[in-house]
Structure formats: C-alpha cells, structure tokens
Amino acid sequence: xxxxxxxxxxxxxxxxxxxxxxxxxxxxxxxxxxxxxxxxxxxxxxxxxxxxxxxxxxxxxxxxxxxxxxxxxxxxxxxxxxxxxxxxxxxxxxxxxxxxxxxxxxxxxxxxxxxxxxxxxxxxxxxxxxxxxxxxxxxxxxxxxxxxxxxxxxxxxxxxxxxxxxxxxxxxxxxxxxxxxxxxxxxxxxxxxxxxxxxxxxxxxxxxxxxxxxxxxxxxxxxxxxxxxxxxxxxxxxxxxxxxxxxxxxxxxxxxxxxxxxxxxxxxxxxxxxxxxxxxxxxxxxxxxxxxxxxxxxxxxxxxxxxxx
Amino acid sequence: xxxxxxxxxxxxxxxxxxxxxxxxxxxxxxxxxxxxxxxxxxxxxxxxxxxxxxxxxxxxxxxxxxxxxxxxxxxxxxxxxxxxxxxxxxxxxxxxxxxxxxxxxxxxxxxxxxxxxxxxxxxxxxxxxxxxxxxxxxxxxxxxxxxxxxxxxxxxxxxxxxxxxxxxxxxxxxxxxxxxxxxxxxxxxxxxxxxxxxxxxxxxxxxxxxxxxxxxxxxxxxxxxxxxxxxxxxxxxxxxxxxxxxxxxxxxxxxxxxxxxxxxxxxxxxxxxxxx
Numbered sequence: 001x002x003x004x005x006x007x008x009x010x011x012x013x014x015x016x017x018x019x020x021x022x023x024x025x026x027x028x029x030x031x032x033x034x035x036x037x038x039x040x041x042x043x044x045x046x047x048x049x050x051x052x053x054x055x056x057x058x059x060x061x062x063x064x065x066x067x068x069x070x071x072x073x074x075x076x077x078x079x080x081x082x083x084x085x086x087x088x089x090x091x092x093x094x095x096x097x098x099x100x101x102x103x104x105x106x107x108x109x110x111x112x113x114x115x116x117x118x119x120x121x122x123x124x125x126x127x128x129x130x131x132x133x134x135x136x137x138x139x140x141x142x143x144x145x146x147x148x149x150x151x152x153x154x155x156x157x158x159x160x161x162x163x164x165x166x167x168x169x170x171x172x173x174x175x176x177x178x179x180x181x182x183x184x185x186x187x188x189x190x191x192x193x194x195x196x197x198x199x200x201x202x203x204x205x206x207x208x209x210x211x212x213x214x215x216x217x218x219x220x221x222x223x224x225x226x227x228x229x230x231x232x233x234x235x236x237x238x239x240x241x242x243x244x245x246x247x248x249x250x251x252x253x254x255x256x257x258x259x260x261x262x263x264x265x266x267x268x269x270x271x272x273x274x275x276x277x278x279x280x281x282x283x284x285x286x287x288x289x290x291x292x293x294x295x296x297x298x299x300x301x302x303x304x305x306x307x308x309x
Numbered sequence: 310x311x312x313x314x315x316x317x318x319x320x321x322x323x324x325x326x327x328x329x330x331x332x333x334x335x336x337x338x339x340x341x342x343x344x345x346x347x348x349x350x351x352x353x354x355x356x357x358x359x360x361x362x363x364x365x366x367x368x369x370x371x372x373x374x375x376x377x378x379x380x381x382x383x384x385x386x387x388x389x390x391x392x393x394x395x396x397x398x399x400x401x402x403x404x405x406x407x408x409x410x411x412x413x414x415x416x417x418x419x420x421x422x423x424x425x426x427x428x429x430x431x432x433x434x435x436x437x438x439x440x441x442x443x444x445x446x447x448x449x450x451x452x453x454x455x456x457x458x459x460x461x462x463x464x465x466x467x468x469x470x471x472x473x474x475x476x477x478x479x480x481x482x483x484x485x486x487x488x489x490x491x492x493x494x495x496x497x498x499x500x501x502x503x504x505x506x507x508x509x510x511x512x513x514x515x516x517x518x519x520x521x522x523x524x525x526x527x528x529x530x531x532x533x534x535x536x537x538x539x540x541x542x543x544x545x546x547x548x549x550x551x552x553x554x555x556x557x558x559x560x561x562x563x564x565x566x567x568x569x570x571x572x573x574x575x576x577x578x579x580x581x582x583x584x585x
Contacts (some may be wrong), residue, residue: 235521
C-alpha cells in the first residue's frame with residue numbers, strides 16, 4: 001500500500017488519473033491499463049476467495065451465538081484440557097527441536113565433511129512425508145500390534161493413544177523447521193569470527209553463545225515461530241496416534257473435529273478462532289522477523305525453502 | 310555414511326554431529342525403516358492385492374487427480390497473484406501478501422471445517438454456486454478446493470522471489486527495441502520463471518497427495534467416490550490392519566519421493582543453465 005504523499009509525488013512526475021491512486025504498475029512511465037486492472041482483480045479475487053473469506057468466516061462463525069456462548073465454548077473442561085495439552089506438546093517439542101536445529105546448524109553450517117548433502121536431505125525428509133504416514137510410523141513401532149508396542153504395553157508403557165505418541169508425532173513433523181532455517185544462516189555468517197574467538201582463547205561454548213548465536217538469532221527465531229505454529233496446529237500425524245479421547249489425548253485441532261462431528265459448529269469455530277489467532281500472530285511475527293533474516297537475499301533462500309512444509 | 314570432517318579449529322563437531330545423527334536416527338530413520346520392513350514381511354501378492362483393490366485404486370485415482378488439478382490451478386492463479394504482488398502497487402497489496410502464508414500457519418482441521426462451511430450449499434459461496442447446479446462440499450470438487458487452498462503459498466512464494474530478481478529494465482529494454490508486450494513476456498519473462506512455476510507446481514502436488522486434515526471434512530468421504538488415500542491409511546490403522554495401511558502408504562510415500570527428486574533435478578538443471 002502506498003502512502004498518500006508518495007502517490008502525490010508520483011502524480012506530479014507522470015500523467016495519471018484517479019485509477020492510479022488505487023492501482024499502478026511499479027515500473028515504467030505508463031498509466032494503468034485495462035490489462036493491469038484485470039491482473040490485479042484476478043489476484044485479489046483468487047486470494048480473497050481462498051484466503052481472506054475463510055479467515056473472516058472463522059471469526060464470524062465463532063461469534064455467531066454471541067460472546068457468552070463463545071466464552072463457554074472455550075472454557076469448558078474438555079476445551080481447557082485440549083488447550084493445555086496443545087500447550088504442553090508445543091512446550092516439550094520446541095526446545096528439543098531447537099536443540100536439534102542448533103546442533104545440525106553448527107555441524108552442517110560450520111564444517112565441511114563428506115555426506116553433507118545426504119544429511120541435509122535426511123533433515124528435510126519429514127516435510128516430504130504425509131503427516132498421516134508420519135503418525136503411522138509410530139503406530140507401526142509402538143502400536144498394540146507394532147514392533148516393540150506389545151512388549152512396552154506389557155511393561156505398562158503406553159505410547160500410542162497416549163501423550164508420548166502425540167509428542168513423538170509432533171516432533172517428527174516439526175523437526176526440520178529450525179534446522180533448515182539455521183543451516184543456510186550459519187553458512188552465510190561464515191566461521192572467521194568463531195575462529196578469531198577461539199584463537200583469542202575463548203572456550204567452545206563461550207564462542208557459541210557470544211559469537212555464533214547473536215549472529216544467527218533472527219534465523220533461530222524465524223525457525224522457532226514456524227515450528228511453534230506447526231506444533232500447535234498439527235492434525236494428521238497427531239490424529240493417527242492420539243485416539244482422540246476428549247479430556248485425555250485431544251489436542252485443540254483434534255478437539256475441533258470432535259465438536260464438528262457432534263454438530264456443535266459454533267463451539268468448533270470458537271476453538272478454531274483461538275488457533276486462527278495464533279496463525280495470524282504467526283504471520284505477523286514471520287513478517288517482522290523475516291525482514292531481519294533478509295527477504296530477497298541469499299540468506300532468505302531458506303525463507304522460500306520452508307515452503308516445503 | 311562417511312562423516313569425516315576436514316580440519317578446522319572450531320570445536321564441537323563431534324558433539325553437534327552426534328546429536329544430529331542420533332536424533333535423526335531415532336526420530337526419522339528407524340521409524341521410516343518400519344514401513345519397508347512391514348512391506349517386506351507381507352509379500353508381493355498380499356501387497357499387490359491391497360493396492361489394486363477397487364477401493365484403494367479409486368482412492369489413488371482421486372488423490373492423484375485432485376492434487377494434480379489443484380496444483381495446475383494453483384500454478385496459474387498463483388503465478389498471476391505473484392505477478393500482481395511484485396509488479397503493482399495497489400490498495401490491500403500488503404495484506405494480501407501477508408495472508409498468502411495463511412495455509413502454512415492455519416491448522417488443517419480449522420481450514421477443513423471452514424472451507425466446508427463456506428462451500429456448503431447454504432454457505433457464503435456455496436449458496437451462490439448451488440443455483441448454477443455446482444455442488445462443491447461433499448464432492449470431488451470439494452477435494453480440489455481444499456487442495457487449492459493448501460497449495461497457494463507453494464506457488465506464490467516460489468515464483469515471487471524470482472519475479473523480484475527479474476530486472477524490469479530488461480523488459481523495458483525489450484519493449485524499447487520494438488518487441489510487443491506479448492513477445493517480451495514469451496521471450497524474456499517466461500524462460501526465467503518457468504522453473505520456479507514448475508517447482509511450485511511440484512511442491513503443491515506433493516503436498517496435496519499427503520494432505521489429510523483440510524480434505525476429510527469437505528470431501529464427505531464416500532468410498533469409491535470421495536475417499537482420499539491418506540484417509541484409507543487412517544481407516545486401516547483404526548481397524549488394526551497395519552499391513553494394509555503400510556502398503557497403501559508406501560505407494561503415496563514413493564510418489565512424493567519421486568516428485569521431490571524431480572524438484573531437486575529441476576533446480577540443479579536451472580542452476581546450471583542460469584549460473585553461467
């Protein structure tokens with residue numbers, strides 16, 4: 001969106017009418033043509049129908065039965081338990097995948113070794129696997145008829161249809177986020193500063209926390225934001241392993257399905273609106289942090305690689 | 310795997326590499342190997358009878374067909390949207406640009422119930438289409454609509470940076486030299502962006518194949534008609550038929566690996582062609 005004063009400056013520079021106030025080509029000294037308007041209109045219609053209308057619909061349907069019904073829906077015991085479980089899952093998964101991402105970033109970004117490309121592919125692998133299949137892997141391992149499942153169940157350890165399964169499936173699905181943001185950023189920042197610190201007598205950890213981390217902090221944050229959004233919102237993988245027992249193994253995205261299948265639509269959308277709020281905050285945070293990661297530069301090549309999510 | 314490090318004075322390679330490899334082994338490699346282990350156990354005949362049963366075959370046809378169609382539509386409209394966002398200043402452009410990532414951030418079950426509400430016969434858009442005889446929710450068209458939603462950012466965000474890098478002066482030069490706009494587009498712009506559009510298409514297609522949450526609400530899930538492959542995996546798991554689930558999954562998994570390999574080759578080929 002152009003600021004009004006800027007469009008006035010432009011108006012003095014080149015011939016333009018009222019249409020140019022709403023829409024004009026970025027480059028070239030030409031007026032807005034019918035074709036220009038058509039391109040912008042098609043885009044606005046496409047993104048409007050598929051993205052803007054759905055987002056607005058969630059909030060309008062959530063509040064359809066009034067604010068009281070809304071608060072009742074998001075504070076009743078099953079909803080509270082789902083919110084809590086979602087929060088706990090994210091709180092467990094995020095630090096683990098952050099640690100993994102830092103380790104992978106350090107190893108792959110700062111060192112040269114054989115098999116690097118293979119390792120990078122392996123890190124990205126969970127993005128290529130359908131979430132349902134990701135969840136299935138843990139059922140095959142830990143399910144009642146899985147490989148180690150029967151033995152574990154006999155010893156009182158329940159993973160599938162229980163919280164550990166939810167956490168494992170979420171870890172699998174979100175493991176690449178921090179790592180794949182961090183590897184290119186670590187690579188781009190080079191290792192000269194670290195080498196200088198080490199030769200001046202700094203310890204390894206000191207170098208890492210004082211030199212490396214400040215250099216890559218925006219990349220870390222970017223990865224954590226994306227990882228968090230997915231950890232909170234994962235449905236397919238978690239759905240397979242959780243059993244979706246309300247009050248016990250139901251995360252927010254799963255609880256929405258329960259409400260929806262019970263024809264409790266306004267409650268389903270009320271809980272959805274909380275998740276949508278997180279999604280909107282994610283978009284805002286992603287935009288702000290993305291600016292620091294440097295959109296349009298080499299380091300941000302990762303920004304569009306993350307698309308393989 | 311030979312992970313031998315070249316000499317470096319930086320410490321911590323062993324520790325970082327150890328954590329990375331251990332984590333990936335436990336979380337990704339060992340679980341993934343169970344698929345191949347399970348399929349090997351079941352034997353070729355059993356495998357083949359599962360993946361060629363009418364219900365599974367229909368699900369594959371629906372999954373591949375709908376993903377392909379949605380990825381095509383995303384490629385065309387996503388390209389136009391990326392074009393508009395990079396080449397025009399218009400009111401609302403900032404918001405539209407930010408909202409492109411919504412399908413990444415929004416949980417798929419939320420997307421699923423919302424699209425169903427909008428495209429149902431009494432929904433905001435469904436009620437406009439119903440008099441025309443177009444039913445979206447609980448039909449195959451609904452599956453395509455859900456997959457279009459999921460795929461939007463893949464195309465826009467792959468094409469956008471390439472369009473931004475493309476120097477508008479190049480186009481102006483072509484036009485100054487007497488090329489028509491159509492000719493400029495075909496000769497200057499198209500060759501530069503085709504690889505990114507293809508990559509976006511492939512990413513959207515691969516994502517569509519595995520998509521579950523946003524589809525199962527709008528599709529109605531009628532066997533042979535609107536059942537997608539990931540749903541059949543879930544159904545088999547619920548019936549504790551792990552082998553059948555594995556067999557169905559293996560085909561989907563191999564398909565997405567092939568698509569990803571194609572993307573990699575495409576990007577390597579592009580890098581070689583353009584980085585002279």
